[in-house]
Amino acid sequence: MIEMKEVHLIAKLADLQEVDYHNTLVLHALIELLVEKGLLTHEELTAKAHxxxxxxxxxxxxxxxxxxTIQNRHTQIKPIS
Known part of the structure; x- marks a missing residue:
């Protein structure tokens, strides 16, 4: 049986997927508009992304x-007795 915590987690994941989809859609539209207006090229965008x-x-x-390194130093430090 699915617990309430699992239901909430599944709902949060679904919300994140929807937000991710909308962000990706807006980003894609923005890039296409900038390319159409001649403000950047796909090559410039790819180079900048890389x-x-x-x-x-x-x-x-x-x-x-x-x-x-910090973690290793902490494990090497011995407390004063």
């Missing part, structure tokens, strides 16, 4: 390594 992805990936990797 550049941002590389930057964000680098930052996430760096943050992960820093977090791991």
């Amino acid at each position: 550049a941002l992805d590389s930057q964000l990936s680098f930052q996430l990797d760096l943050a992960s390594k820093l977090s791991e």
Whole structure:
């Protein structure tokens, strides 16, 4: 039997999917309008997306390594008795 928590979780997931769909639709429409008006090209958009992805990936990797280093240092510190 499905518990109320599971029902709420399923409902929240459905809401998120609907929001994601609408955000994607608006973004796609905005991009198409900008391309139609000659303000950007699909190539420029693709290049920018790749550049941002590389930057964000680098930052996430760096943050992960820093977090791991901090965690390792915390495990090495012994409390004073």
